[in-house]
Amino acid sequence: MSLIYKIALTMIQNVGHITAKHLLTRFITPEAIFKATKQALMEVPGVGAITAQHILSKEALKKAREHLKFIEKYQVQVLFYTDDNYPFRLKNCDDAPILLYYRGTADLNHPRIVSIVGTRMATSYGKLLCKQLAEVLAPYGVLVVSGLAYGIDVNAHQESLSHGIPTVGVLAHGLDRMYPQVHGAIAKKMLLNGGLLTEFPPFTNPDKENFPKRNRIIAGISDVTIVVEAASKGGALITADIANSYHRDVYAFPGRATDPYSEGCNFLIKTNRAGLISHAKDIPYFLGWEEPLLKPVPVLEELPEELNPLEIKILKLLKVSDLDIDQLSGQLALPQSQLLLHLLNLEIEGLLVSLPGKRYQRC
Structure with missing residues (x-):
């Protein structure tokens, strides 16, 4: 029964993560919030008469019951902000989601978590860097996180799986769908060695405003964010800026001055928003990791079927x-x-x- 109240807390109209945390500070448990009086609710910062009425209407509880059917059917893990299994790195961020939905096998409190992000228009140079990163990082027992988008994101996931690295995709929609749909096959593989994570409940579309929210989870859940290729504007730069605001390490690979998909990386390095790395081997060195923890995993050869x-x-x-x-x-x-x-x-x-x-x- 307590799970219903946890889910419902995220579905109250006009209540965001900050107000939800104020409510938890005052009432301790989600269930107590829904059983409080209107007067008691209005004593919480950010809660006025209208918001208090939304809580008392029980409409959020009704929505939560509908989502619970999907959660139980597909064995989705619900990670609440006060739970022990909630990602501790993310919990240290002021704007951390109050609740996460997760399917997978990876430990989101893994000792070493690396986020790899970049442009959706990955070049052969960027793909090669993703491969080098996987080869170098595999023996260090890392968990790789990215956004399962076109380009660098999906290449980071693919190379991770090929090298036996668990990898988690952070989604900008509910777990009942996949965007882009073409990544459905790799998403299924990730469930066996990694997982899929989102703050958005089932039946949520990949709306434009969801992607920056997704990016803050990518930045907040990891120890370091690596920008492989990035244009002058885009989600990768947003993720890097968020990681900097969280006081996390950010590194970027430089590119030629004339390469449009290296403009963002070069800008991050030039403005001291990212450390320069010229090879994947720089990452263990800069992070102070000792000798590799694991034996290298043989790479799985996967070639497109249409090749002659x-x-x-x-x-x-x-x-x-x-x-x-x-x-x-x-x-x-x-x-x-x-x-x-x-x-x-x-x-x-x-x-x-x-x-x-x-x-x-x-x-």
Whole structure:
């Protein structure tokens, strides 16, 4: 029964996280709030006659009962602000949500939590950095958090899973849906090694105003936020600014001055809002982590189904070492004019990157 009152507290009209915390300070438990008198409620900062009437109307309790059916059916964990299993890092933030909905296996109070964020228009450079981060961080026993959005976010989740790192996606909507829908498959994998977390109750759409709220959870739940690629504006910069306001470490990879998706990273570094990292190995060093805690996990090879046998062979050759186009042409016995078409397709798929001197490298 107490769960109903916890959920209902987040559904009272005109009551946000701050007012909810004032109510808890005065009445101790959510149940006591709904059983208080109007006069007692109005003694709480931020609660006037109209808000008190919303509490007494029991409309929030009715909504909570509807959501409880979904929560019980899908075994959703409800993490309340005063519960022991509520993420302690997030609890230290003034604007922490009063309640979280969670599905997954990862410990949200994991000893080492790293958030990785960036642009939705990830380039081959950004994807390569995500891969390097996963390779370096895997032995340190970390939990990786991101927003399960297009681009850097989903690449961070994918590389984490490939390297055996538990990874949690923070959503801007309820757990009854997935946005974008195309990430449904990876979300299911994350439930087995990581999880999905949100402050939004079931049946909540991914409305525009929800994403900045989502970003504060990404920043607040982790020890450090790493910005891989970011344009001059966007959610990654918002997350970095929030992390700074929480006095958390923020680091960014620099990019060329002419790269539009490195403008944000370069700006963060230039304005001392993020420390500069030139390689993923900088993270354990800057955070003072000692020797790796775990043995490296073999990487799971996952290639798109639409690749043809020749393209798969190209990727296998590049897995051993970088090669230039002459070497690839010779080993494959294929004219360069035909080979270039396959190399271009693989680069578009984000599976390899072209280097100076007509050399190619696996991402």
